[in-house]
Amino acid sequence: MEFFTYHDFTYYTKGAAYLLMAATLLGILGFWLFLTERDEDKLIK
Amino acid sequence: MSAQHAPVTTVATERPSLLTPFNIITGLIVLVGLILTVLRFTKGLAGVTNLSDNNAWGIWISFDLLCGVALAAGGYTTSAACYVFGMKRYHAAVRPAILTAFLGYALVVFALHYDVGRPWRLPYPIFYSPGPTSVLFEVGLCVFLYLIVLFLEWTPSALEWLRLKKWRNLMVRMTLALTIFGVVLSTMHQSSLGALFLIAPAKLHPLWYSSYLPVYFFISSIAAGLSMVIFEGTLSHRYLHHQMDEHYLSAHDQVALGFGRGAAIVLVVYFFLKLVGLALDNNWHYLLTGYGAMYLVELLGLVALPALLFAVGVREKNVKIIRWAAVLTVLGIVLNRFNVSWFAFNWHLPPAERYFPSWMEVAVSIYIVTVGLLVFRFIATRMPIFHEHPDFREPAEEEEEYPEHETRPHPPSFGH
Numbered sequence: 001m002e003f004f005t006y007h008d009f010t011y012y013t014k015g016a017a018y019l020l021m022a023a024t025l026l027g028i029l030g031f032w033l034f035l036t037e038r039d040e041d042k043l044i045k
Numbered sequence: 046m047s048a049q050h051a052p053v054t055t056v057a058t059e060r061p062s063l064l065t066p067f068n069i070i071t072g073l074i075v076l077v078g079l080i081l082t083v084l085r086f087t088k089g090l091a092g093v094t095n096l097s098d099n100n101a102w103g104i105w106i107s108f109d110l111l112c113g114v115a116l117a118a119g120g121y122t123t124s125a126a127c128y129v130f131g132m133k134r135y136h137a138a139v140r141p142a143i144l145t146a147f148l149g150y151a152l153v154v155f156a157l158h159y160d161v162g163r164p165w166r167l168p169y170p171i172f173y174s175p176g177p178t179s180v181l182f183e184v185g186l187c188v189f190l191y192l193i194v195l196f197l198e199w200t201p202s203a204l205e206w207l208r209l210k211k212w213r214n215l216m217v218r219m220t221l222a223l224t225i226f227g228v229v230l231s232t233m234h235q236s237s238l239g240a241l242f243l244i245a246p247a248k249l250h251p252l253w254y255s256s257y258l259p260v261y262f263f264i265s266s267i268a269a270g271l272s273m274v275i276f277e278g279t280l281s282h283r284y285l286h287h288q289m290d291e292h293y294l295s296a297h298d299q300v301a302l303g304f305g306r307g308a309a310i311v312l313v314v315y316f317f318l319k320l321v322g323l324a325l326d327n328n329w330h331y332l333l334t335g336y337g338a339m340y341l342v343e344l345l346g347l348v349a350l351p352a353l354l355f356a357v358g359v360r361e362k363n364v365k366i367i368r369w370a371a372v373l374t375v376l377g378i379v380l381n382r383f384n385v386s387w388f389a390f391n392w393h394l395p396p397a398e399r400y401f402p403s404w405m406e407v408a409v410s411i412y413i414v415t416v417g418l419l420v421f422r423f424i425a426t427r428m429p430i431f432h433e434h435p436d437f438r439e440p441a442e443e444e445e446e447y448p449e450h451e452t453r454p455h456p457p458s459f460g461h
Contacts, residue, residue: 009327013324024318027313034356035359
């Protein structure tokens with residue numbers, strides 16, 4: 001993708017970064033649930 | 046002499062042979078290392094290295110310094126977990142981790158002499174002509190101070206060995222202050238080592254160059270430290286098992302599980318931050334190049350895969366998987382530091398001008414690691430590192446965590 005102005009570049013890259021950050025939050029949450037799913041204190045409950 | 050005393054006399058006179066395979070191999074490495082040391086300090090860098098004006102930093106910086114500092118991060122991560130965050134169940138891992146970190150940093154400074162030369166001028170940047178505007182000055186100052194901190198944190202083991210109870214108790218009382226100071230210093234210089242490369246955006250490949258390099262170096266050092274404690278614990282368990290007492294042995298698997306959990310989270314955060322870095326610099330198209338393949342090997346094979354393995358190991362309570370994940374993480378950190386400072390550095394130069402270390406540079410690095418191994422073994426087989434000294438045994442600290450009205454949980458059984 002070509003960019004002709006700095007504004008175009010930051011608009012595109014920051015937009016992609018914000019989407020990735022949302023994916024990051026969901027990804028880390030899912031990973032945390034996967035990691036702690038079999039914790040003993042949870043199994044007792 | 047009575048027959049009752051005869052076996053004792055026999056045992057006392059029989060000395061184990063010094064010509065063991067370990068002693069022969071390490072002896073040869075040390076001998077070659079000493080010869081190369083003489084060559085380095087009599088013939089200069091050109092006598093033993095392939096360094097040049099284009100490639101001023103070689104394998105001694107990539108491996109001995111950058112990898113050495115990152116892999117010695119187990120000291121601050123373990124002591125912070127135990128003393129700052131109050132996770133006393135990891136107490137058994139503190140002394141081996143501190144010793145590894147202390148020797149790691151001592152060897153970093155030792156190795157730096159080979160690169161810099163003129164050892165008698167080592168104090169100059171700190172005391173005589175400091176350059177406080179330089180990132181390298183901050184790294185030097187932090188390593189200088191942190192080496193002292195690690196030495197002080199290690200001294201209780203030596204003082205127990207020497208039975209100097211008064212001094213030992215004094216040093217033990219300083220533990221929390223030293224730990225906090227150590228964490229602050231580590232945060233500063235682990236990140237600053239990444240910041241060193243911010244000055245060379247045109248030399249470092251865009252896939253590895255990022256304004257977040259200091260953040261990447263710091264976060265990856267935490268994963269490296271946690272993984273090194275697991276990895277080093279595995280090796281010690283195999284080769285120094287006879288030095289370990291019940292306290293250490295019973296905590297061994299618990300440390301692997303706890304640190305594996307921590308490493309999994311840190312690696313996942315690191316993985317996503319690397320992706321965000323790619324997005325902010327719009328470097329996606331480089332992923333389809335040769336350097337991109339190497340980057341993907343590092344990011345997917347040695348960051349994402351070990352994170353997943355750590356998580357599976359923790360879920361299944363399988364320490365064997367966690368140990369393999371720790372090995373992959375350590376390899377990943379080594380590859381990352383090599384990529385940043387060597388493989389992807391000066392990437393635009395023609396192949397003929399690229400750096401490749403001479404055999405003597407590699408041999409010096411092996412020699413330095415061997416010296417560290419020998420000193421570690423010397424200390425670990427004499428001082429209370431993997432066991433508590435009988436004269437300084439303290440009441441079980443776990444009692445504090447599980448008051449009388451609470452039921453102490455049974456240790457889980459680990460399938461491995």
